[in-house]
Amino acid sequence: MASSRDRQRKLARAKLDRQMARRAAVVKRRRQIRAGVGTALILVLVVAGSAWALGAFDREPTDDTASNEVCLWTPQNTEGNPNLKEVGEPATTGLPITGTRPMTLVTNQGAPINVELDLATAPCAAASIAHLASQSFYDNTKCHEITAEGAVRCGDPSGTGLGGPTYTFHSENVPTAPEASPQASPAPDEPPTYPKGTVAMISNPPGANGSQFLIFFKDFTTAEPAYPIIGRVTQGLDVVEKIGALPTVDNGSGEKVKPENDDVVVQSLTVGEPVLDPASPTDPTPTGTPSPAVSGTPEASPNAG
Structure with missing residues (x-):
């Protein structure tokens, strides 16, 4: 009888050890996943910050x-x-x-x-x-x-x-x-x-x-x-x-x-100076008084009308 009980105890102990090992493995894997996600997030933030500093997200000005x-x-x-x-x-x-x-x-x-x-x-x-x-x-x-x-x-x-x-x-x-x-x-x-x-x-x-x-x-x-x-x-x-x-x-x-x-x-x-389309959000308010055109440097060229 004693030997039978000892055998059962050993089997139960072995089963408990296996359960504990599986639980420890799950916990370890979760920690690894969290650490990986954290590292990736930090990397993304570093790259985005660098791009922002270099002006990658700057909006191009309206080209008129x-x-x-x-x-x-x-x-x-x-x-x-x-x-x-x-x-x-x-x-x-x-x-x-x-x-x-x-x-x-x-x-x-x-x-x-x-x-x-x-x-x-x-x-x-x-x-x-x-x-x-x-x-x-x-x-x-x-x-x-x-x-x-x-x-x-x-x-x-x-x-x-x-x-x-x-x-x-x-x-x-x-x-x-x-x-x-x-x-x-x-x-x-x-x-x-x-x-x-x-x-x-x-x-x-x-x-x-x-x-x-x-x-x-x-x-x-x-x-x-x-x-x-x-x-x-x-x-x-x-x-x-x-x-x-x-x-x-x-x-x-x-x-x-x-x-x-x-x-x-x-x-x-x-x-006068160019006036953007009134629908444009960057349209300057026209003054209604044309200013003289900017002087150019004379060069050469021809036309008859």
């Missing part, structure tokens, strides 16, 4: 300028056109491509004419005009033509229609042709191609834009749009209409487009 080239300025040969004026070329990078830019024309015909240049649809035209304005290119020049299409033509220091800077650039925002009615004319409810107050570039040949622009004083619709729209008049349209009502005489080419008695003189043209 083009770092890549968006505008190509094509030099023109001045030998065949003495009406071109050399004032350098605008920059090709870092140009504003969103929002608007205010332009102000002061003429001898009344109150200033305020224009809003569209940087999103015509960044190159806005960059060119701002550059030329910084060189006083437009100051004391004549608006030499009142077109039959209902626009005042300005921006040529020579007053011939052939003048401009020594570079040209491509057309950016030419309207699409209006849909034709069954009578092959624009549909009655079609909006005008160039609404009154539109500002557009004009060049000869088309697509070789330089400095000359049109300000429409009445709606104009055409089946073959050729003038790239660059902005609109925001104030002073009545002055443009007054100029458009001036009597005209033959300009020497058989067209009665030259103001007859009164020269229309642009005394100054200035371009």
